[in-house]
Amino acid sequence: MEKKGxxxxxxxxxxxxxxxxxxxxxxxxxxxxxxxLWAATPKIKGPIRIGYQAVLSGTLAGYGEFHKxxxxxxxxxxxxxxxxxxxxxEMEFRDSTLKPDDAIKNARYFxxxxxxxxxxxxxxSGQALALAPVMSQLDRxxxxxxxxxxKLTEEFVFRKGIKQIFRNCMPTYNDGNAAAFIAKDFPAVxxxxxxxxxxxxxxxxxxxxxxxxxxxxxxxxxxxxxAPFGTTDFRSHxxxxxxxxxxxxxxxxWAGELISFLKQAKEAGLFDKVKYVMLPVGAAMDVLxxxxxxxxxxxxxxxxxxxxxxxxxxxxxxxxxxHKRWGHYPAYVSETAYSAIHAYKAAVEKAGSKDTKxxxxxxxxxxxxxxxGHRVFRKEDHQAIYDVPWGKTKSDPKYPFKVMGxxxxxxxxxxxxxxxFEGPGTTxxxx
Amino acid sequence: MQSYVHVILAxxxxxxxxxxxxSGLTLIFGVLGVLNFAHxxxxxxxxxxxxxxxxxxxxxxxxxxxLGPLAVCAAGFVVERFFLRHVYRIALxxxxxxxxxxxxxxxxxxxxxxxxGALSPPSLSFLGGSIPILGxxxxxxxxxxxxxxxxxxxxxxxxxxxxxxxxxIRASSSDREMAASLGVRVPALFTGVFVFGTWLGAxxxxxxxxxxxxxxxxxxxxxxxxxxxxxxxGGLGSLKGAFVGALVIGVMxxxxxxxxxxxxxxxxxxxxxxxxxxxxxxxxxxxR
Numbered sequence: 001m002e003k004k005g006x007x008x009x010x011x012x013x014x015x016x017x018x019x020x021x022x023x024x025x026x027x028x029x030x031x032x033x034x035x036x037l038w039a040a041t042p043k044i045k046g047p048i049r050i051g052y053q054a055v056l057s058g059t060l061a062g063y064g065e066f067h068k069x070x071x072x073x074x075x076x077x078x079x080x081x082x083x084x085x086x087x088x089x090e091m092e093f094r095d096s097t098l099k100p101d102d103a104i105k106n107a108r109y110f111x112x113x114x115x116x117x118x119x120x121x122x123x124x125s126g127q128a129l130a131l132a133p134v135m136s137q138l139d140r141x142x143x144x145x146x147x148x149x150x151k152l153t154e155e156f157v158f159r160k161g162i163k164q165i166f167r168n169c170m171p172t173y174n175d176g177n178a179a180a181f182i183a184k185d186f187p188a189v190x191x192x193x194x195x196x197x198x199x200x201x202x203x204x205x206x207x208x209x210x211x212x213x214x215x216x217x218x219x220x221x222x223x224x225x226x227a228p229f230g231t232t233d234f235r236s237h238x239x240x241x242x243x244x245x246x247x248x249x250x251x252x253x254w255a256g257e258l259i260s261f262l263k264q265a266k267e268a269g270l271f272d273k274v275k276y277v278m279l280p281v282g283a284a285m286d287v288l289x290x291x292x293x294x295x296x297x298x299x300x301x302x303x304x305x306x307x308x309x310x311x312x313x314x315x316x317x318x319x320x321x322x323h324k325r326w327g328h329y330p331a332y333v334s335e336t337a338y339s340a341i342h343a344y345k346a347a348v349e350k351a352g353s354k355d356t357k358x359x360x361x362x363x364x365x366x367x368x369x370x371x372x373g374h375r376v377f378r379k380e381d382h383q384a385i386y387d388v389p390w391g392k393t394k395s396d397p398k399y400p401f402k403v404m405g406x407x408x409x410x411x412x413x414x415x416x417x418x419x420x421f422e423g424p425g426t427t428x429x430x431x
Numbered sequence: 432m433q434s435y436v437h438v439i440l441a442x443x444x445x446x447x448x449x450x451x452x453x454s455g456l457t458l459i460f461g462v463l464g465v466l467n468f469a470h471x472x473x474x475x476x477x478x479x480x481x482x483x484x485x486x487x488x489x490x491x492x493x494x495x496x497x498l499g500p501l502a503v504c505a506a507g508f509v510v511e512r513f514f515l516r517h518v519y520r521i522a523l524x525x526x527x528x529x530x531x532x533x534x535x536x537x538x539x540x541x542x543x544x545x546x547x548g549a550l551s552p553p554s555l556s557f558l559g560g561s562i563p564i565l566g567x568x569x570x571x572x573x574x575x576x577x578x579x580x581x582x583x584x585x586x587x588x589x590x591x592x593x594x595x596x597x598x599x600i601r602a603s604s605s606d607r608e609m610a611a612s613l614g615v616r617v618p619a620l621f622t623g624v625f626v627f628g629t630w631l632g633a634x635x636x637x638x639x640x641x642x643x644x645x646x647x648x649x650x651x652x653x654x655x656x657x658x659x660x661x662x663x664x665g666g667l668g669s670l671k672g673a674f675v676g677a678l679v680i681g682v683m684x685x686x687x688x689x690x691x692x693x694x695x696x697x698x699x700x701x702x703x704x705x706x707x708x709x710x711x712x713x714x715x716x717x718x719r
Binding site for chain 2: 056057058059060061062064065066224225226228230232233235236237239240242243255256259260263264267268269286289290291292294
């Protein structure tokens with residue numbers, strides 16, 4: 001009930017963003033009308049409408065703002081250069097909250113009432129799994145930019161054939177499998193976890209254990225402590241870990257809860273006792289900035305995108321533009337939001353149509369360059385394959401927060417689960 | 432041994448925290464008869480207020496703790512004087528709806544003023560750090576919280592039981608009309624009690640800044656649920672009950688998390704359910 005109210009208020013606030021986008025379109029002035037090749041494409045009519053939903057209320061409200069920054073920036077840039085296939089891009093941004101019902105309601109509103117061509121967003125794995133079956137009825141492409149559970153692409157896209165769903169963000173393969181590839185090189189043999197008590201936390205820890213056991217037989221997993229969503233006091237969880245005396249700690253706590261956890265763990269002296277710490281989403285910008293100089297050194301972190309990787313012209317240029325536009329370094333969801341809009345642009349222009357069937361076909365197997373690097377949408381499960389780094393926290397005088405040192409990149413194809421996602425040879429390590 | 436002591440300490444500090452929030456909630460319910468959903472928002476505003484004084488005015492932690500909650504009292508005054516006062520005489524659901532509306536208003540206000548992202552305060556120099564207890568570090572600040580809880584309880588007890596104001600408050604709460612006919616300015620008194628309750632919630636928020644290490648727009652909603660559970664277990668309106676309830680819930684959930692991890696949340700609700708079945712008025716509530 002409360003979230004519904006927030007929705008409406010949020011919606012009113014967000015309508016402020018629509019004139020912004022429209023204004024950005026008109027900055028492009030003379031460029032907005034169809035020209036060149038697209039002038040001759042009668043198939044694509046009217047503005048391209050993108051319905052975006054992410055969490056804008058409650059303790060994770062910051063994430064919605066990060067999504068919005070990336071998406072708004074993509075649309076401003078695209079419209080300034082003539083839009084998608086000569087058509088202006090419009091976006092409506094709604095608060096998804098974290099409840100599955102709200103995600104479905106928003107999606108229905110976007111498609112049935114607002115006339116969205118494409119959908120985008122979704123933060124929670126639980127929401128993604130609830131929305132997945134609805135997408136085949138709504139029949140619009142949905143690009144998931146944050147929710148990470150591998151079940152979305154393995155079960156719903158691959159097994160059940162819901163072709164409308166794509167995901168351009170890193171799935172749990174990085175959090176679980178790649179973490180194991182990094183951890184196998186440590187002398188640590190006893191591992192423990194403090195992780196979120198919901199789908200995402202469970203699936204990552206299971207994957208980490210299975211893959212690490214295969215890579216390094218003899219490792220043991222001595223303690224697990226599950227923190228419910230909304231935990232602010234991690235002291236009992238920290239006691240569980242201290243009692244278990246592991247060599248390594250693995251945690252998929254994320255966002256604000258990770259900040260609370262790290263601060264409280266530091267106070268309790270956890271990082272003096274446990275030498276190897278792995279945080280698959282510890283390199284998220286909000287965590288790095290939130291921890292600032294209090295971030296412990298020498299812990300292993302990763303994220304679904306990290307602003308210093310890849311160190312090339314495209315990414316560095318984008319980070320600079322982003323910083324100029326918003327006064328922040330990009331969060332990983334800012335990158336996935338930005339790249340999702342560009343993925344739709346590339347797909348529509350490749351298909352010469354904005355119809356669902358044509359765009360889905362164009363996206364399948366499509367390769368694109370993006371700030372995060374080269375992405376390829378795997379045909380079978382619609383998961384984008386790209387590389388993200390792991391690294392050890394260290395100080396850098398150029399930044400007011402800790403950055404990644406000793407950067408290591410495990411190629412995605414070595415640790416992404418492979419179709420048909422069951423039976424031998426579908427989970428890493430691959431021969 | 433080390434493990435048990437630390438679980439108890441963690442439970443005590445968490446329990447004292449919930450008590451700080453539950454005390455204002457209980458006081459307001461006990462005297463005014465209003466279930467104030469927006470109490471969690473005062474907690475949130477207290478945290479943001481203290482943080483702002485601390486961070487942007489460059490003042491120390493104590494100045495923040497003094498000024499932040501005082502500023503929130505102004506919000507409490509406006510809520511009581513201009514809104515809540517008009518619904519005392521109508522049915523409870525209207526009071527709930529009104530205070531709930533303020534939850535939404537304050538949440539969005541915080542997002543507009545401070546942004547939706549989480550804010551993270553710098554670590555404390557004074558009261559920061561940890562001391563070893565039985566060979567394991569325990570944060571000094573948490574010991575401080577464990578001391579503040581009983582101090583606030585003592586202050587409230589003395590205020591209500593030993594002062595003239597306390598007598599007036601107790602009299603007005605047990606019979607509004609009689610107190611009014613004896614010359615007590617009940618509306619002004621209620622405003623005062625509401626503002627004081629607001630201050631208690633905001634003080635909890637100010638103290639939460641270094642404790643939780645994080646400020647988010649939804650932070651009041653999580654704590655208000657725990658405070659409600661504590662108030663129900665202790666007996667709605669009973670300060671003694673809220674204090675005992677907070678201790679029990681704090682320590683029990685710490686034990687639950689450590690030793691029965693699959694049932695940690697379950698335990699709290701089992702206890703609440705049990706108390707409601709066995710003593711519907713709560714541990715220290717007066718029978719109705």
